Amino acid sequence: MAKKNTRFCTGLLLMTGLGAMVNTAIAANPATVLELPSIEVVSTTPIPGLGTPLEQVPGNVQTISAKKIDEQHASDFSEMLNQNMGSVTINDTQSSPVQMDVNFRGFTASPVLGTPQGLSVFVDGVRVNEAFGDVVNWDLLPKNAISSISIMPGSDPVFGLNTLGGAISVNTKSGFDFPGTVLTVSDGSWNRRTVNAETGGHGETVDYFIATSFMDDNGWAEHNPTLVKQLFAKTGFQNDKTDIDLSYTYANNLFRGNQAIPLSFMNDLAQSYTWPDIEHNALSSLNLKGSQFLNDQLLLAGNIYSRHVTTTVYNSNGGSCAGYNSVDSVNPSSAFNPGDQACNIQSIVDQLRTGGATQLTGTNPWWGHNNSITGGLSFDHGDSHFTESLQPDAVMTASRNTASNSPQIGYVDLRGYTNNVGAYLTDTFAINSKTFLTLSSRYDHATIKLDDQNGSDLNGDHSYNRINPSAGFTYNPDPGLTTYLNYNQGMRAPTPVELGCANPTDPCALPSAFASDPNLKAVTSSTWEMGARGKMTQEIRWNFAFFDSLLNNDIQYLPASNMLTSGYFANVGQTQRRGFETGVEATQGHFHWFINYTFLDATFQSSLGESNSANSSLNNVQPGDRIPGIPRNVLKLRLDYTPIESVKVGLTMMAQSNQFARGDENNQDVNGPLPGFAVFNLDGRYRFNDNWELFAKVDNVFNRRYSSFAQLGSNAFTGPNQSYNPGGAVDTQYRTTAPPIGAWVGVTWRFGGKSGSGSHGDND
Secondary structure (H helix, E strand, O other), X not given: OHHHHHHHHHHHHHXXXXXXXXXXXXXXXXXXXXXXXXXXXXXXXXXXXXOEEHHHOOOOOEEEEHHHHHHHOOOOHHHHHHHHOOXXXXXXXXXXXXXXXXXXXXXXXXXXXXXXXXXXEEEOOEXXXXXXXXXXXXXXXXXXXXXXXXXXXXXXXXXXXXXXXXXXXXXXXXXXXXXXXXEEEEEEHHHOEEEEEXXXXXXXXXXXXXXXXXXXXXXXXXXXXXXXXXXXXXXXXXXXXXXXXXXXXXXXXXXXXOOOEEHHXXXXXXXXXXXXXXXXXXXXXXXXXXXXXXXXXXXXXXXXXXEEEEEEEEEOOEOOOHHHHHHHOOOOOOOOOOOOXXXXXXXXXXXXXXXXXXXXXXXXXXOOEOEEEEEEEXXXXXXXXXXXXXXXXXXXXXXXXXXXXXXXXXXXXXXXXXXXXXXXXXXXXXXXXXXXXXXXXXXXXXXXEEEEOOOOOOOEEEEEEEEEEEEEEEXXXXXXXXXXXXXXXXXXXXXXXXXXXXXXXOOEEOOOOOOEOOOOOOEEEEEEEXXXXXXXXXXXXXXXXXXXXXXXXXXXXXXXXXXXXXXXXXXXXXXXXXXEEEEEEEEEOOEEEEEEEEEEEEEEOOOEOOOOOOOOOOOOEOOXXXXXXXXXXXXXXXXXXXXXXXXXXXXXXXXXXXXXXXOOOOOOOOOOOEOOEEEEEEEEEEEOXXXXXXXXXXXXXXXXXXEXXXXXXXXXXXXXXXXXXXXXXXXXXXXXXXXXXXXXXXXXEEEOOOOOOOXXXXXX
């Protein structure tokens, strides 16, 4: 470890010194356009390149700029998406401010192992869905390193595996476009202290950029502090034909989340069900990307990367470890006392992903028509090591702490190997100056191998391959109007987590235990989208889109009928997510505002048995029943008021209708759906001069007590004063409750940036 830290510090000093020694002229290279905070050109391929003008993109693309990120001071990546993107909602599954489930049009990118994933996420061309379960750890990238975030909707096959409902593309800052230094500190509710720093610079051909972020939060509830430490460093070379960037990302984060609590606990929303529940995420990632103009019409781009993530989870659980032994029998020699009150579980997922991609873009005219064609190849290899151990002989204290002095006993030891090979081709052809046709296709071949280190129960080899097409059409009758129609297909291969827990006769516990390795079918998606966007005036923009995504062989986690904490993954036939979204954004005098509304009908389209015995109704799930965790109506409003140039005040409203709890797939449980809510956040800033700024923010202004996540389960704390009474357990609904009102103040110091820049290096 000492050698690794020494190499990192040495590299950081070299990057800083190299950028400081060169001159201050900038080379113009059109391949670097996506490093700029622009919203008129978007990345429509996994590897950032020339980008595509928005009027040629057949989809409702959404983008957040660095300026907006800086102004709103969101606590993490998922909060930025939730506050600014239409059709985005979050599920607070872990009561952690930086570990939310992010949903877009009913598809999920979650940090929770075992959650069915449906969104692909890229940072500078590197897919950051982790190898073992396709999870996305939103806490691993400092938000002050982000230049722009774009959401590409639909099943665009060019972005590869897991793009069932959309792709999220993140581009990071560079020293050419974000020169100078920014230091931001804040403090406030729950002793949440943050320090964010960034510095960048450039010479004639070389630049550097460094961003660090630190957050220490005691947490608003019992036993849920958060500690986040992140670093991003990047250096690059560019001239008029070449652009090369080497970046390094480091994170070391610790969360003590709270479990959902039963309805009978709602008298004290800050209490824990059982504790401790601890998660530790560590990241070390290196990415080398570059592009080279071979001639005026031909751009070669590519990247190679290495990404090492270690996630350690410690879970407190009521009930004896003997229950887990009887479920999986991976270590039958272990003797667990069935009379134990609690069983603590520790799991470690150590993942190393390496790979690379290359793509070639040509812009030669065809038959007198403008044309841009891109072809690419990608390879990703994942080497994952999952271990799980049980800590028996635990007792349940009066404060519901599952204390034990016993050593951890090895339970599961599994190696997983994934190899994903892809080849794609996309072409945007200008039929005329107003009409564009985009055709795309991608071939994916995925292999998953499981190697059980404790025996052979989990061994398995699985292979999946498919060609997915896409066709899109845009028509721009005038410069202020774009209409489009698009159809595409995507695929998601089952993950090692799902394959290791897919036997209904041998269920396992989530988010970690495994049982056996039967095969699952790949999930495929087909998406139609039709819409329009435009400008009423230069100050008023609008968009409207209909969408319909049908999934075949969708994979869901089904609870076992006789074990509330156990279940298995299965293909459940067809599911559908369809609806419409619309938005308006305007700048009028001292006001800037936007409003987004989404209607989303997410339903099962195949019958399946409702096997969760915590559900008061065990009737089968029928076509048309709503998928849990997805609200039908989502409304967002943002209003910024700038009375004078140095003062800005912003108000954000996020509202959504009810949603059903996980485990209530038939929508008939007696507890009903989780109620909808509307929450308001307020932020403001005062700029003393170009160097100093004071800001403040208030979340949940009206102190609304609401929940964004619910699940069904059995509550064992039904004795006097909520004492432990496993024999009298009661089936109920569990909820995670959002934080109450919280307020923070901070100060930002800028120097050395672009002259007159209102936001460090941001020309948006």
